[in-house]
Amino acid sequence: MRIFDIITKKKHGCALTDAEIEYMVDGFVQNDIADYQMAAMLMAIWFKGMNDHELFVLTQAMARSGDMIDLSAITGKKVDKHSTGGVGDKTTLVIAPIVAACGGKVAKMSGRGLGHTGGTIDKLESIPKMRTSLQQAEFFSIVNKIGLAVIGQTGNLAPADKKIYALRDVTATVDSIPLIASSIMSKKLAAGSDCILLDVKTGSGAFMKTLDESIQLAQKMVAIGEQAGRKTLALITDMDIPLGAAVGNSLEVIEAINTLQGNGPKDLTNICLQLAANMLYLLDKGSMPECLAMAQKTIEDGSAFTKFAAMVEAQGGDTAFVYDTSKFARARYCKRILADADGFISKMNAEKCGIASVMLGAGREVKDASIDFSAGIMIRKKYGEAVRKGDILAELFTSEEKRLEEAALVYKTAIIISKTKPVQIPLVFARVE
Numbered sequence: 001m002r003i004f005d006i007i008t009k010k011k012h013g014c015a016l017t018d019a020e021i022e023y024m025v026d027g028f029v030q031n032d033i034a035d036y037q038m039a040a041m042l043m044a045i046w047f048k049g050m051n052d053h054e055l056f057v058l059t060q061a062m063a064r065s066g067d068m069i070d071l072s073a074i075t076g077k078k079v080d081k082h083s084t085g086g087v088g089d090k091t092t093l094v095i096a097p098i099v100a101a102c103g104g105k106v107a108k109m110s111g112r113g114l115g116h117t118g119g120t121i122d123k124l125e126s127i128p129k130m131r132t133s134l135q136q137a138e139f140f141s142i143v144n145k146i147g148l149a150v151i152g153q154t155g156n157l158a159p160a161d162k163k164i165y166a167l168r169d170v171t172a173t174v175d176s177i178p179l180i181a182s183s184i185m186s187k188k189l190a191a192g193s194d195c196i197l198l199d200v201k202t203g204s205g206a207f208m209k210t211l212d213e214s215i216q217l218a219q220k221m222v223a224i225g226e227q228a229g230r231k232t233l234a235l236i237t238d239m240d241i242p243l244g245a246a247v248g249n250s251l252e253v254i255e256a257i258n259t260l261q262g263n264g265p266k267d268l269t270n271i272c273l274q275l276a277a278n279m280l281y282l283l284d285k286g287s288m289p290e291c292l293a294m295a296q297k298t299i300e301d302g303s304a305f306t307k308f309a310a311m312v313e314a315q316g317g318d319t320a321f322v323y324d325t326s327k328f329a330r331a332r333y334c335k336r337i338l339a340d341a342d343g344f345i346s347k348m349n350a351e352k353c354g355i356a357s358v359m360l361g362a363g364r365e366v367k368d369a370s371i372d373f374s375a376g377i378m379i380r381k382k383y384g385e386a387v388r389k390g391d392i393l394a395e396l397f398t399s400e401e402k403r404l405e406e407a408a409l410v411y412k413t414a415i416i417i418s419k420t421k422p423v424q425i426p427l428v429f430a431r432v433e
């Protein structure tokens with residue numbers, strides 16, 4: 001078999017055999033296939049796509065390129081959740097404790113920020129002393145004891161995806177449905193949970209900008225999960241505007257804690273309840289209305305917040321910050337963005353809001369850069385709200401004063417104020433089973 005012939009075949013739009021796909025993935029992981037050959041292959045897939053069988057075989061080969069985690073040492077059914085990435089998306093911090101408070105098991109491996117989107121592990125690390133890298137035995141033992149733990153991906157989880165993703169990032173091949181579906185699902189299959197809830201984001205701040213593409217992506221991922229014997233469903237949720245009011249690591253942790261205590265922004269609270277209810281539904285905890293009521297109760301009775309605090313404690317974090325969020329360090333510099341006209345916020349480009357937050361220091365502009373945990377944005381006026389000239393639209397926070405001006409310029413270009421009230425955007429567009 002020669003990779004040259006396999007590339008040629010895909011270039012002409014032909015379906016690859018199982019053996020060809022496995023040869024390509026194994027060869028690339030073992031460095032027998034060069035980056036430039038894989039880059040050509042990825043571009044051929046970008047143009048010609050893959051049929052459902054090819055996609056399943058590719059995903060399995062990528063999942064099996066590293067450890068396939070066996071979660072059987074954790075009692076009961078395990079449910080995982082994956083977001084395709086967004087701005088202000090701190091849902092994992094809220095829904096994992098809700099599900100655990102309802103008796104579900106969440107053994108979650110999360111990622112770091114990517115591009116303009118934030119990552120759960122960076123957010124959790126803004127809690128002093130929080131450990132996000134645990135040995136498997138400790139990870140399992142925490143989940144058995146309290147129902148949840150959230151750690152970073154182990155080095156050997158789907159290494160094929162790690163290598164392929166790095167190449168996609170620099171060859172303009174990220175935005176391909178088969179490549180995104182295989183990337184996400186290979187990690188989910190390797191992570192070992194019985195059920196998977198996919199939160200597929202759509203809109204300006206998402207990788208998939210249109211609803212049609214998002215639904216297609218969700219359908220492909222659900223089909224892969226089901227074929228692999230995992231109960232899988234997807235919600236298509238809005239990422240045209242940032243989620244909640246906080247963008248940036250410790251700001252988002254504080255907002256997640258407020259939400260767990262029943263004082264979160266409406267959009268974030270609602271979406272977390274919907275996602276958590278769907279996870280409980282996957283775990284066969286009841287009908288959708290019953291699962292929604294169960295999720296709601298854990299916020300009202302404080303049990304979800306108690307689970308969050310228990311997780312922080314079990315992972316070594318300083319719980320004093322959880323019980324008193326005023327202890328989180330505040331950024332040294334703040335700039336207010338003011339409305340320059342009367343009207344309504346009729347556009348908030350989520351991607352630009354995310355870029356402004358990265359520019360303030362909340363994300364990485366180069367690989368392995370350190371993060372300013374207190375940097376970010378507090379949005380004071382959201383999409384659809386009425387504003388008067390001079391009102392505060394947002395507050396920008398950073399530890400480095402020189403970052404403020406450029407980030408402020410980007411944030412301003414994300415916002416449009418117009419005379420008429422815009423239509424309401426749904427939080428959940430569709431559910432794919």
Ligand code: URA
Pocket residue numbers: 084085174179180181183184207
């Ligand atoms: N997230 C992933 O893990 N992979 C992609 O390809 C896109 C988003």
